[in-house]
Amino acid sequence: MLVVQKFGGTSVGTVDRIREVARRCIATQQQGHDVVVIVSAMSGETNRLLALARQVNDDPSSEHERELDVIASTGEQVSVGLVSLAIAKEGGRAQSFTGGQCRIITDSSFTRARIKSIDGQKIHEALGLGKIAVVAGFQGIDEEGNITTLGRGGSDTSGVAIAAALKADACEIYTDVDGVYTADPNVCPSARKIARISYEEMLELASLGAKVLQIRSVEFGMKYGVKIHVRSSFNMNEGTWVVPEEKQMEDVLVAGVTVAKDEAKVTLLGVPDKPGIAAKIFRPLSEANIVVDMIIQNISDAGRTDLTFTVPRGDLKRAVELIKRTLPEMAEAGIKTDDSICKVSVVGVGMRSHAGVAQKMFELLAEEGINILMISTSEIKISVVVEAKYAELAVRVLHDGFGLGNQPAK
């Protein structure tokens, strides 16, 4: 078997932790596997480097953004060197690779590049010599040979993309939790670890607030059929496998419940009820890279309507200012905002074949007196916006109401 193991910044944050990573890689190799390790920068290192860069130039032009990647990418480069040295110290053989050395080719969007292709040949050569290949996560080079970084969380994506390129049998993502849970165990004591979950479900959970896996890494896994194993770097327990959908997954109505707290709601009052009006409102937001999530338009009978939508909480002020500046006539009748909301979601491929999930969700919330402010659905998820103070209660009510705490984890 060819196994890719990805370790985050905390897992290589100290010399002792680096030794543990080395021992785990060697143990995996001794089980007869080829091992490729992807590592992040030591925890805190990327922030230190970028802070140094900001001290020198707090607002580089787009031409000079490339230098941020030159600087930030050194964090992972140090890590791969150290992990390789640790493997050698523990009696193994290792070879490190920068993104450029193993030809992780990306586009040229510095600080947020996307992987275009990976040439696995050099890694295969190292594996063929009995070495553990230690690859820098989070980075690549563009066609011109410029160093690029994938943006925050990009090491997960590196791991899965390399697993895809090498046709690895599994991509293990090591983290500080045991796997993916039916809900946040800190909020919901009855939450259970999920044994197997489909890419689609994982994507929805990741999009809706679960932080255990980066969204783009799941997309990559789904696209190339990479089996992702999310597990703890502190023990040898099986974690959660993220895999193609399986028959028995459909038997479960809801796989998980999640909550996103970093949202805010904007309501435009008395908007003219005319075709094209939504496009007009959302164009400036889109151009400013503000992601609008849910949108609700209330029908009115006076040729005017109220329009409500949600944006990331951090973008609320900017969104309102943009609308006031670019569309003063929209702001005329007033803009209301609310940043004490949250979005609670239930996710599960079982919804496709089972009716009544939405109905049951609304009833469960109603029983606790939780008022629903907005609703949005997809084929395998239902999200509702409720007042922020109900966040934890709503998660517990839905989690237990859908029987997630009582049944063996999927």
Place this chain on the structure above:
Amino acid sequence: MLVVQKFGGTSVGTVDRIREVARRCIATQQQGHDVVVIVSAMSGETNRLLALARQVNDDPSSEHERELDVIASTGEQVSVGLVSLAIAKEGGRAQSFTGGQCRIITDSSFTRARIKSIDGQKIHEALGLGKIAVVAGFQGIDEEGNITTLGRGGSDTSGVAIAAALKADACEIYTDVDGVYTADPNVCPSARKIARISYEEMLELASLGAKVLQIRSVEFGMKYGVKIHVRSSFNMNEGTWVVPEEKQMEDVLVAGVTVAKDEAKVTLLGVPDKPGIAAKIFRPLSEANIVVDMIIQNISDAGRTDLTFTVPRGDLKRAVELIKRTLPEMAEAGIKTDDSICKVSVVGVGMRSHAGVAQKMFELLAEEGINILMISTSEIKISVVVEAKYAELAVRVLHDGFGLGNQPAK
């Protein structure tokens, strides 16, 4: 003109110093020159990185030495990113280059690689766009694409080698002194800055204790005819030009006086006076990478002789142990060591055409009662070993005795 400017670790040691480097580069460019900047790691950074590596693995096998270079090379990579950002902040345009990106090809001797070739094309492209090219010193890649470092002081060599490859009109080496002096001004108050000095003289001075330029960088400069300008990063004064020999340099008997204090003397008593005996003695030292400098053999009449030689002081203990172990019969009659010696040298191309320099040197020392323990000469230098306590006195006596303090600096 195309000007290469090399800045050491102290010159980029803080954010403020980095800004000063940026301003100097821009000022040079605004005088109408193309500018290529070579930078070292921020002072202390290489040591920090190597200490981290040592914590993980204090004695990597030769296979894993490559990882030390992966780690150490990040120091310069961060510097080139920061200097480029600083140039941008000051209103200029810059592009950074790692050793690999500007194709500085070296052999594969990790941690002490030698430059084989440099492809200046990418740098010329950046210059053609009106950018300042900012190149990481101290590093390259081998034919396989492995990252290599040139070993301590290698940034000077990078600077001169890049200047040679680009056919630069000058290579400016910025340092914390004003240039090359006729003697160490701390020892000899009448020392003067030398305006122009030949490669050969500079090479001798660097080999004999002057620390202002790394020896290999001078060799490179001589080989490719690169004009090196050693100057201060703290002011705009002209420093010392290291250039091909010029006619008027021969008019000066002695260009400079220098002293090396890190030497020690070993005397083997009663060595058999037979052919091949020297080879037998020095082979184990050579194999152990101990550099033997001066060697003197006293003629004896009893078929036995005393043999004296000097080694770096740090290698003294090892050298004696080696001889005792590998050649016990040599050690029979006794080994005497002396680590309180120093080597004082006078250097100048004028010696070639002027007789009597050695005689004058001996007389000057004798007048002060300084006993000469060993003598060694080359075409353009005379070195003597004297007791360490006379080091400063000998330098002053020779410096002023040869008229270096009285004449305008060459």
